[in-house]
Amino acid sequence: MDQLATPFDPKDFRRALGMFATGVTIVTTRTADGSPVGITANSFNSVSLEPPMVLWSLANNARSLPVFSGSKHWNVHILSNEQEALSNRFARAGEDKFAGLALDASAHGVPLIPECSARFQCRTAFQYEGGDHTIFVGEVLQYDSCALPPLLYVTGGYALAARKAAPVSTEPLANMDGALYSENLLGYLFGRAHFQFVHGMRGTLQQRHLSDTDFFVLSLLSVRQPLAAEEIAAHIAYTGVDLGAATLQSLVERGLLLAEGGTQPGLRLSPAGSDAILHVLAAAKVVEANLVDRMGELESAALRNLLKQAILATDPGLPKLWQAPATAPGPGLSAS
Ligand SMILES: Cc1cc2nc3c(=O)[nH]c(=O)nc-3n(C[C@H](O)[C@H](O)[C@H](O)COP(=O)(O)O)c2cc1C
Known part of the structure; x- marks a missing residue:
């Protein structure tokens, strides 16, 4: 094959290719x-449905x-959202990538x-030269999948997929000339989502x-206790509520909190307080x-990720x- 000219700046070319979002696989x-x-590979792609075929490419x-070139069989694993550490492990040369890993x-x-x-x-069905990579095309003999949200890779970093919501208006409301209030205002979206969520627990509260x-x-005390007032x-404080002594006193008087004395005075949940919060959290x-x-599942995982970032x-x-x-942790609640 004639040598192809590569007039591109390699970094810039890589950056441009990184605009194409992919999943992340480990091929074994x-x-x-x-x-x-x-190895970790994001060059995986589907090729054919009938017969079922896939491909990926490996740097020369x-x-x-040499091992993949001589192998008759290989497995492609589409990594889940939870397997970022595994992706990093299989992208590093030199370490025992399978140490401590249970296999099916x-x-x-x-x-x-x-x-x-x-x-x-x-x-393995075919192997092709592909510049500085070798392309492996495989016939799929067996596959399985589940609902775990897949890990994505785009613009040089890991990402999560979320399907796009129905388009929302970006126009300010007609009756508020010059106002910037729109359906896309993050503050509105946060507030509305929060209140609609809490609305579903209101009855239990x-x-x-x-x-x-x-x-x-x-x-708060179900996550960490005892805590001083x-x-x-x-x-x-960030909720805007000024927590006067009266609120805590009332919770003590209603038997939901216990006030501890001693060298480190603090408040903790009483058995009735633990029971109450367990019921409210169950409603949540x-x-x-x-x-x-x-x-x-996909959107929920992406939403958690974005809310944490926000x-x-x-x-x-x-x-x-x-x-x-x-x-010590609270009444049997995990702080994950
Ligand atoms: C997200 C991601 C995707 C990757 N995709 C590929 C790929 O498609 N082909 C490849 O040869 N290397 C790819 N790599 C790099 C290899 O995983 C890495 O070079 C690995 O150490 C090669 O292992 P080996 O030298 O033990 O064979 C990727 C790395 C990451 C983090």
Whole structure:
């Protein structure tokens, strides 16, 4: 083949190619003496439905090239949202990539990694030269998939997929000349989503005569306790609620909180307080389950990711809540 001219700046060319969003796979096989081999690859693509075929390409300088070139079988694993660390592990040359990794049984003894979004067990059909890569085309012998949201790769970084919502208006409301209030205003979207979510728990809060502030205090203590009144106030200040002594006193009088004396005075949930917050959080879980059901796993994972980013980007310097608790956890609730 004639040498093709490459008049491109390699970095810029790579950046342009990175505009194409892909999933992330790990492709595995075994050496002739049975050692497992695997690499992270995002060059995977579908080729044919009938017969079922897929392809991926491997750099000619990859240490694993001779093994893949000589293998009859290889498995492609489409990684899930939870498998970013595994992707990084299989993208690094030199370490024992399979150390401590439990594998599923596979038809041809090729390593089969569990908990992936999808897996394709393939037989090599063709190999082609592709510049500085070798292209492997495989016939799919078996596959499986599940609902775990896939990990994506785009513009040089990991990402999560979310289907686009119905288009929303970007126009200011007609009766508010010059106003910037629109359906796309993030503040509006946050507020509306928050209140609609809490609306689904309102009945449980009312049955138990809990105000939003009571709920906030009880849920805080379910994650971390005991906390001094000032610490509770510091955690809650960003909501705009001025937590007077009266609220905490009332929770103690209603038997929901216990005041501890001693050298480190603090407040903790009473058994009745633990019971109340468990019921409210169970109601929140029901609202969440309905939301996930309607939106889908993919969008829910993407939403969590984006909300965490928004919380980081707007953090006014709150005390850290979800880092390793200094004290024992709350009433059987996991702080994940
Ligand atoms: C997201 C991502 C995608 C990658 N895709 C490919 C690919 O498609 N082909 C390839 O040869 N290397 C790809 N790599 C790089 C290899 O995973 C990396 O070079 C690996 O160390 C090769 O392993 P080996 O040298 O042990 O064979 C990718 C790396 C990352 C992080």
